[in-house]
Amino acid sequence: MTDAVTNPLLAPTPLPYDLPPYGSIRVEHYLPAFHEAFAAQRAEVDAITAQTEAPTFENTLVALERSGALLDRVARTFYTVSSADGTAEVQAVEEELAPLMSAHGDAIQLDAALYARVTAVHDALDSLDLDAESRYLVERRYREMSLAGAGLDDAQKQKLTDLNQRLSTLTTTFEKNLLADTNELAVVFDDAAELDGLSEGELSAAAQAATERGLDGRYVVTLTLYTGHPYLASLTNRESRRRLLEASRARGTRGNAHDNRATLREIVRLRAERAALLGYSSHAAAVLADQTAGSPEAVHDLLRRLAVPAAANARAEQAALQRIADGDGIRIEAHDWAFYTEKVRAEQYDLDRAALRPWFEAERVLRDGVFSAAEQLYGLRISERHDLQGYHPDVRVFEVHNADGSELGLFLLDLYTRDSKRGGAWMNSIVTQSRLRGTAPVVVNNLNVNKPAPGTPTLLTLDEVTTLFHEFGHALHGLFATVTYPHFAGTAVHRDFVEFPSQVNEMWIFWPEILAHYARHHETGEPLPADVVERLHASEAFNQGFATSEYLAASWIDQAWHGLSVDEASREIDVAAFEAAALADIGLDNPVVPTRYASTYFAHVFSGGYSAGYYSYIWSEVLDADTVEWFRENGGLTRENGDRFRQRLLGVGGSGDPLEAYRDFRGRDAEIQPLLERRGLTV
Template sequence: MNTRLALALAATLGLALPAYSVTANAAATQSAEQANPFFAESPLPLHYPQFDRIKDADFAPAFDAGMAQQLKEVEAIANNPAAPTFENTLIALENSGAVLDRATTVFFSLIGADTNDTRKKLQADYSAKFAAHSDAINLNGKLFQRIEKLYNDRATLGLDAEGLRLVEKYHDNFVRSGAKLGDADKAKLKAMNAELANLGTKFSQNVLAEVNGSFIVVDDVKQLDGLSAEQIAAAAEAAKARKLDGKYVIALLNTTGQPSLTNLTNRELRQKIYETSVSRGSRGGEYDNTALVSRIMTLRAEKAALMGFPNFAAYSLGNQTAKTPEAVNAMLGQLAPAAVANAKREASDLQAMIDAEQKAAGKPTFELQPWDWAFYSEKVRQAKYNFDESQLKPYFEMTKVLEDGVFFAAGKEFGLSFKQRTDLPVYHADVTVYDVFNEDGSQLAIFIFDPYARESKRGGAWMNAYVSQSGLTGDLPVVANHLNIPKPPAGKPTLLTWDEVTTTFHEFGHALHGMFSDVKYPYFAGTAVPRDFVEFPSQVNEMWSDEPTILANYAKHYQSGAAMPQALLDKVIAAAKFNQGFATTEYLGAAMLDQNWHQIGVKDVPAPADVIKFERAALEKDGIYYAPVPPRYRTTYFSHIMGGYSAGYYAYIWSEVLDANTQKWFRENGGLTRANGDRFRETLLSKGGSVDAMELFRNFAGHEPQIEPLLEKRGLTTGAASN
């Protein structure tokens, strides 16, 4: 493990890390250690986790013993009487903390994918302890002296480029973690980090609890008009699971918009769903997050000041490709006017549709509201392109999308092949596992696919690594993709929306980034790159979802096997820029909120207690406020910015600039070819964080990134049509 644990925990818990002394559980016996699956490497292929042996009771002993073991290892490194060398200091740190690394990797993966009350309690009990453990390493004065000596002498150490970068990154991260602070300020930092750890855990648990508890109960099936028979059956099953037999339940996802708003004809029900969604975390009661938000933002501002920065955004962005809040503000500010203008043009089309429908029905018209947007934009889409989502879904059966779409594209681009295996244990029955092979038949990785939403799973979609590639150890990757696709009733096919299709391709782009890693030091493995670069490879992989040869291979009717008609394929591609004003505006609203919260300076603390009022003022100030298009996330359920994306939600569109440039490069160089895939793998995907991110981009593309391809992709160029 090493300091990578500290960084991984910081991202997971939303901290930047606290000091703590841990001793092994005195009651732990040798036999108990032998029974605990974390005390030794998994004997399964590629050290795949032993999910069938892992019990919740195993985590605490592994955490305690793992922290004690690593602190002992770190003390030995720090107090080594020999002069510091690359091997006895940094390589030793890279190899430290193996037990803790194994236990925390599985634990935090399961906290996201399949949590329970025991795991939630463990998370709450250990969040401050983990932060303190990280500080015990990062604020160790003797250890930092050795790292600083190597840093100062780095030009004379005879290291290759990757080794030299490891020295520089360790030094930078120790400094950014407070290694140069005086003792009094270190004590303040430790206290801040411990409190931030606890607050971050409480926030994330509140979000999950409230999204699970904020379901909408419907008594009369007539109110569900517009939903498919399968969706209605799923709502009935969801009600039955909550002991509400004879009723229907519409569960919420952790976003502002909700999928059911696209289809429900009952406007009052749409309004109820929307208003329930946006009020989460701010309506009082046990799960109200407003006080937590204010305190977290206050602490982050104070921490930034302690570290010598004007605000937390300046502190957070220092090691990203954006570098400064000013650069982020400039880019978001450049996009906002065009996005809102486009959204308003789209809104005029929706309002015209509303007016026409109401007039035809002899009813008074009404003004477009946020709960109307998805419903009427789907109607406008049908009118403009003569198709709707319901026409598409029968052609997007989930397994075919994955195996005949995502995997097929990876085969065409990189020569990969996949074979499902059923002999490895899984943590949930919905999970499937695949071996991944290079073209020469050698194993590249193991891939885990976890597609369905459930109450034990956090919202959104993400990738994580259970085992990271390492040249030091010879480890190959075990990576997982997690989605939140509603599970259909038993015996029914899983049919995806177009957004779910593109999300499946997107997340596999992250998986490729992890699987192709070919670095020596685990510190740099896979997706260990700046936040505002990590979304870039995943966004590039989305381009193959509607590439004609790929789409034709997987878009086949789940019953007849008939290919999607070419005319419908053409409509899907033609509609790619439809509703981009809305999509860009809701995203920018969230990204700008993130920046406004994290650009609060210490002179402005405590942070505002009225979170909703602050949101409105911030959106209006930035010119992104438009009532029919609320931010994708309100602050009180904005888990990204309370976790690893604090001051970093801009990263998606920052990365999309690189993505748009890269898509243009592929189109201009022959598209989906092995030669192009091999170049992308060799120059960028395999390098992880071992080379500066923007240097990687330039090495691949041959030029600096340009914003014009993004504007074109999102339909934001001057005079862009409203569709």
């Protein structure tokens, strides 16, 4: 049945803030709801194009913004679940849905009659009396439809639709393969001695993971999305470190049912074909034409400028590691880097990062760190709603109020890893704010922290603390964006701008007034000692050669794949050889410093939204570093500064040019010097 009586996705939710009634939704509800939603939006768009009245902003652009509300609700509800609790049944729905979603999107984006009406309004734009957001909506809709191929002839549109549907299937397959291979390659250890160096909580989490897999008495270490693993820094057994990194790097390359090499090659080829059809030399050129960077050349210039000093710094760091490793009679390899980095850190700064975990208890970091910083900067009041249910028992729901007590939205937190959750960390919007639709934001943060046994505290690494702050920066962006039109809601900004707010928010973790509040020992309540804080500050640029190199290497691989022409992408490409040549080209081919993501598990670009866009983290960091300097110059984390940042940047959402919004906030364009200094790239 697909009626609203039996399918909770087809009726307005009775819950606050339009939170989906996840407790009532079953897997079999999704596909019928999608089919109803597709038909509803198609009818709404047909009503726009069937009008005999001349195109106007109201009867075309506003009507288009009103369309698709049901589809938006169903899709956001489903994709939240498919990424965070992708059971086999959910994955089957996603596979069937992928080409249907693509076809529906193309049917609207490539609709000739709709494009003609949008074009007519765009051509008359200067004669219309529109506010700034409305004017920008006309400009964006026209540009996006043009870049998507709305001006192509019917035969070209059909080919484009076919390409998009096939690509949607392939990217879903890539994600499914990666999740399966990541789960299969989780490393099993027979003896706790093999995991010497892990904390009691980490060992408990490994034992718990083994128990959940029916391996009582053994230990399972699950893999992270990126190449490395936090445990590599503390495992004293070199063979255990080797096994862990080897498993991580093997994903998608084992010649089994989950091998991603053929899938990614076809994705690259079809993306190149699509770009050529749209009049571009490569997929990267097509993507970057509508980003703040503007062109692949601009991205390449930045990456090459940073790669030379980053590689040099990594070599210097490697030499320092080797001097200590010589005492152990070994030659440093990739699986040794993190372990000996901590030895060098201890030697140079008398700092053991693994020993900091007792000061980073998850609940305290969340409430007295992440939430407290948001209260200090923006006056937010955040309280847990135990009466509201998420899509999984681990999900917690919080209500967010403004300083004046007015309702802002809901924040959901899904902290722990599980086999049905994709790797990494991310934010997404379940509901977006829109004056036109009368909706308020509901956002979720997903992390993949190992869950300890019941009764054991969740102690975070410093990297996990950083990730928690980072993802909440995205959440704030989604909560604060205040727009009229759904098209601009939440984090719907240029891809190479979207990381900017999150990267700013993660900077607050070391600010004295924030750190002192949340970094307290989980047993004694004692604050992190002042001398340790000083050493943390002194070591901020430590190991940045490695960190910058592994990131730039992944960014360059992304650009290399997506810079291929149709002819180049159609050749038989050996994935490993292609990667090696790309890294040699930019001088980042140091085998001891592997790329943060290799192609076969590079979910950001082959199954996520970052194709030809992984550079955006460093591109956004130019803005982020410059913004942090502004806060320092203007009195720090004050409400006045927070309100300015909220109103002029975060609150804009996608309703204006992002670089213009930045100039409005900063008073000028961003400068790169603060970034170079932060990453130790000035020499």
